[in-house]
């Protein structure tokens with residue numbers, strides 16, 4: 267029996283990086299998978315075809331998670347297409363780094379809207395069907411930066427810390443309906459988001475990680491698989507750091 271057999275999951279921001287690996291892992295473990303992308307249209311369409319090889323129902327949606335009405339429409343479309351929704355991974359995220367003195371209002375607003383408001387939008391819309399079903403799982407992607415801060419990332423750190431407070435509150439509100447809400451706080455994971463970093467900076471970071479290596483996307487995807495599955499049925503309102511011991 268596969269861990270997510272018969273379950274329907276939504277992963278936001280799955281055209282590449284961590285989201286893509288979560289979508290692959292969920293499909294390989296028997297889930298029907300709905301996923302979103304925004305600017306990477308070709309990659310999103312290619313992923314839809316690729317995942318169909320697993321034999322479960324798969325559909326990609328071009329949808330901006332930061333826009334309230336788009337998130338509502340997305341969830342309505344998924345429920346009409348798949349019939350239900352059991353698990354949501356709020357993964358979509360961006361960075362627009364800069365020191366506070368140079369950070370523009372747009373850099374602040376864009377990061378808060380895509381990283382934090384999106385989680386409110388999608389969670390609020392998806393919680394309706396989960397409350398009706400009296401079961402469901404939310405996994406929200408934070409970061410170690412949301413726990414410990416990082417110079418040059420005040421906007422990103424605020425958005426990721428916000429996700430933790432939001433998730434702990436929702437876990438308390440929806441727990442009585444058998445809906446679990448947890449957070450993953452990845453450390454330094456190799457993706458296109460981190461490929462832009464100076465290799466010397468990366469080497470320095472790796473030396474400070476107790477496991478002495480960057481994480482891979484599957485390290486995060488496997489943690490999501492566990493939290494989405496019934497193996498985690500008594501885990502609610504928690505932050506799981508996938509960071510090689512960095513925190």
Ligand SMILES: NC(=O)c1ccc[n+]([C@@H]2O[C@H](COP(=O)([O-])OP(=O)(O)OC[C@H]3O[C@@H](n4cnc5c(N)ncnc54)[C@H](OP(=O)(O)O)[C@@H]3O)[C@@H](O)[C@H]2O)c1
Pocket residue numbers: 278279280281282283284285302303304305306307329330331332357358359360380407408409410451452453454455456457458459460
């Ligand atoms: N990589 C790390 O080291 C690391 C560490 C801690 C936390 N995280 C978090 O993990 C998540 C994934 O990171 P990643 O490294 O995989 O990033 P990535 O490779 O840059 O991928 C980001 C994904 O988010 C999507 N996206 C961006 N804006 C969106 C929007 N408004 N609506 C819907 N989708 C949107 C992108 O889609 P398009 O390309 O189609 O626009 C893409 O699929 C993020 O929340 C990030 O903050 C990453």
